[in-house]
Each structure stands twice: as structure tokens, then as C-alpha cells.
Amino acid sequence: MAEIVKCKKCSEPFEVIEIGGGMTSPEPEPMTCPHCGHVTMKLASGRLSTRLISGDETGASAKK
Numbered sequence: 001m002a003e004i005v006k007c008k009k010c011s012e013p014f015e016v017i018e019i020g021g022g023m024t025s026p027e028p029e030p031m032t033c034p035h036c037g038h039v040t041m042k043l044a045s046g047r048l049s050t051r052l053i054s055g056d057e058t059g060a061s062a063k064k
């Protein structure tokens with residue numbers, strides 16, 4: 001289950017993937033912006049993994 005969120009600090013979009021979970025009630029989990037490293041808490045029932053969005057959505061591929 002992936003979701004696109006925007007970083008509150010640098011306003012860059014990134015993808016958040018929830019790993020596992022389902023057995024526990026949602027708790028605030030940290031997710032780290034892959035652009036600037038800013039950590040945001042988000043309610044999730046599993047661990048959160050973040051990754052850069054690939055492709056044409058951001059144009060971030062210009063910076064490798």
C-alpha cells in the first residue's frame with residue numbers, strides 16, 4: 001500500500017509504503033523525507049518506508 005505525500009518542510013512529494021501491520025492499532029510512525037531528511041509522524045499500523053518517486057511526476061531525476 002503506497003501513498004504519495006508532500007514534505008511539510010521542502011514541499012517535495014515522495015512515496016510512503018506501509019510495511020506489515022494490520023495486527024496492531026495505528027500508531028504514529030516516523031517517516032523520513034528522502035529529499036531533505038525531515039521526519040514527520042504519521043498514523044500507521046505498520047512500519048513506514050519512504051522512497052523517491054521515480055519518473056516524470058517530480059522531475060527529481062535531474063538530480064542524480
Ligand SMILES: [Zn+2]
Pocket residue numbers: 007008009010011012033034035036037038
Ligand atoms: Zn523534505
